[in-house]
Structures are given as structure tokens and as C-alpha cells.
Amino acid sequence: DAGSTTIQFARFLSFSEKRVTVVTNSLEVAMTLGHGRSARVVLAPGDLLPEEGAVIGPQTLEFLESRHVDHCFLGAAGLSEAGVTETVEGFDSVKRRMLRQSRSRHFLIDAGKFGATHFSRVAGFEEFQTLFTDQAPEASLGERMRSRGVQVRVCRLPDRAGAVSG
Numbered sequence: 001d002a003g004s005t006t007i008q009f010a011r012f013l014s015f016s017e018k019r020v021t022v023v024t025n026s027l028e029v030a031m032t033l034g035h036g037r038s039a040r041v042v043l044a045p046g047d048l049l050p051e052e053g054a055v056i057g058p059q060t061l062e063f064l065e066s067r068h069v070d071h072c073f074l075g076a077a078g079l080s081e082a083g084v085t086e087t088v089e090g091f092d093s094v095k096r097r098m099l100r101q102s103r104s105r106h107f108l109i110d111a112g113k114f115g116a117t118h119f120s121r122v123a124g125f126e127e128f129q130t131l132f133t134d135q136a137p138e139a140s141l142g143e144r145m146r147s148r149g150v151q152v153r154v155c156r157l158p159d160r161a162g163a164v165s166g
Contacts, residue, residue, distance in 0.1 A: 007032060010022075014032055023069060064094070070102070071103070079131070080114070081117075087120070114137050126148050126149065136154050
């Protein structure tokens with residue numbers, strides 16, 4: 001997936017040197033992981049969105065349909081009582097396809113996106129298992145997710161020296 005949060009996740013994954021195969025539609029995620037020695041990167045084909053550094057469209061969806069993965073980690077523009085939503089045209093269908101092709105499904109969404117509902121719905125709470133975030137959601141949103149089986153994991157960010165704070 002493309003976006004600042006998934007790019008940061010790719011950086012951490014690259015530094016971890018964990019052996020993984022990553023399927024992505026993001027040029028920057030591919031480049032970030034491609035610089036490491038432990039990741040095999042499979043870049044989806046499609047129509048380039050230059051401002052997003054990602055591909056979308058029928059070729060991307062067909063390509064993703066032919067792949068099956070163990071884990072799917074996606075970002076999103078919003079998370080509210082309506083579920084996970086997106087603003088970029090074409091990202092919604094790519095993300096829904098990625099979710100369908102995965103055994104376990106996770107979202108990486110920072111607290112600044114909580115309460116935001118955008119035009120395109122990507123997933124309801126029953127369609128993913130885990131939310132990784134930097135801050136717990138407000139009580140009503142957090143309870144709604146937990147009641148649908150979503151586990152909320154608050155992650156601590158490393159400081160500039162690389163140490164985990166808190």
C-alpha cells in the first residue's frame with residue numbers, strides 16, 4: 001500500500017532484516033524495501049498516480065487477484081464509526097482487493113485520522129483483525145472496534161537516536 005505510514009513501516013521492516021516477500025503498489029515502499037538484503041519485493045503493474053507514487057487500475061487489481069499472502073498491512077485516510085475510508089480515487093478498490101487476498105488483515109493508522117470519514121469505504125471493522133496506531137482511539141470508537149473483534153495495538157515510536165520511548 002502507498003502512504004506515509006506504510007512507508008515508515010517499510011523502513012522498520014527493512015532495518016529489521018526479517019526475510020519477507022512484499023507485494024505492493026507503492027513505488028516508495030518497493031524502493032525502501034529493495035535497498036535491504038532480506039526483502040523480496042513484487043511490484044504490481046498499473047496506471048501510475050505520480051502524486052501518490054503508486055499504481056492503480058484494472059492491471060493492478062488483476063495482478064493482486066492472482067496473489068495470496070499471509071499478512072496484509074494497509075494505511076488509510078480515515079477511521080471512524082463508518083469504518084476505514086480513503087480519499088484517493090482508485091486506492092479503495094486496490095485496498096479491498098489486497099484485503100481479500102490475505103489470510104490476516106491489519107491497518108496502520110495514526111490517531112490524527114481518527115474520526116475522519118472520507119468518500120470511499122475500504123473496510124468495516126469485521127473485515128480486519130488489527131489496528132496498529134500511535135494512540136488509542138476515543139472510547140466509543142475503540143469499543144466499537146473491540147466489539148467487532150479488532151485488536152488495537154498502540155505502538156511506541158522510536159526517538160531520533162532509535163531508542164523506543166516510554
